[in-house]
Amino acid sequence: MTEKCPRTGMPRELSVGEVAERSGIAVSTLHFYETKGLIHSQRNRGNQRRYPRSILRRVAVIKVAQRTGIPLSEIADALSVLPHDRPLTSLDWRKLSETWRRQLDERIARLTKLRNQLDGCIGCGCLSMQECPLRNPLDELAAEGPGPRLLEP
């Protein structure tokens, strides 16, 4: 560990190993995120990565977004509009989380609809129901046409 902050006693800059330990993300994953442009690092004179403390919030945001099912490429897009040289503010986070919340809502709604269909099937033995997912397997796309015939008439 290098120099400490005289105020908090915490290291002023973090090595990749320290970030890994504190964030619960593997070193190799941090390297990988860097190649994908999700995070960014300075190098010391020996070419080792040094991160500002704000990296911790950034990777925390990445992890939250991943938990909602957002692919890394979209996370990268969302983060890329923010300047990478200043820490994420709470306003940044609010904007991001509002967007992601909407997407999360959609996913939940889709799964809930499917669950309700499954419930219908369970109750009735399924084979006679019009709204059964086995009869209407492509219902997300229902607006786009009649879809293929999956079961016998």
Next chain:
Amino acid sequence: MTEKCPRTGMPRELSVGEVAERSGIAVSTLHFYETKGLIHSQRNRGNQRRYPRSILRRVAVIKVAQRTGIPLSEIADALSVLPHDRPLTSLDWRKLSETWRRQLDERIARLTKLRNQLDGCIGCGCLSMQECPLRNPLDELAAEGPGPRLLEP
């Protein structure tokens, strides 16, 4: 198209192309499912696949399970306990769908919890909240220990 059923006028057996067309699943995917043991086929004298009509329900079941987020390997496990030489009955389907419904419920619950946390963040600006996902990013694992420290004290 080969011989028809004298009753319905529908083909007695289906070629892979017919199954593909009716199920909306690509031929290559049906081949792939066969290699994974999810479906099974007979061959005609020219080595072409021939399926009983019940294949359509089987692939419909596979698709429904996939939509719930169940990986193919688990779908294969679930289907493998059923004899592959008879059509899926509605009782079979009920058992499968009850199991999958439970898993779907769990997924929905997890996402809903995350959404609620996100809501909290949005309302308050996040940084001061104890239950913020940025502060407690590993909350699914909360029972297993304190977890890594992601943000500053």
Next chain:
DNA sequence: ATAAAACCTCAACTTAAGTTGAGGTCAACA
């Protein structure tokens, strides 16, 4: 009978999100 469409196998390629390892350098500690 012949040509087109459908089918066959097998291998290689794709994307996402990483992980693993080889071969080499740097830093922290005794």
Next chain:
DNA sequence: TGTTGACCTCAACTTAAGTTGAGGTTTTAT
């Protein structure tokens, strides 16, 4: 001043769920 542990790059491997293509056979339609 070692030496050990942390770090570096780069390439290759992993899993899931398929897709694509080459090269060859079968079916179907004319």
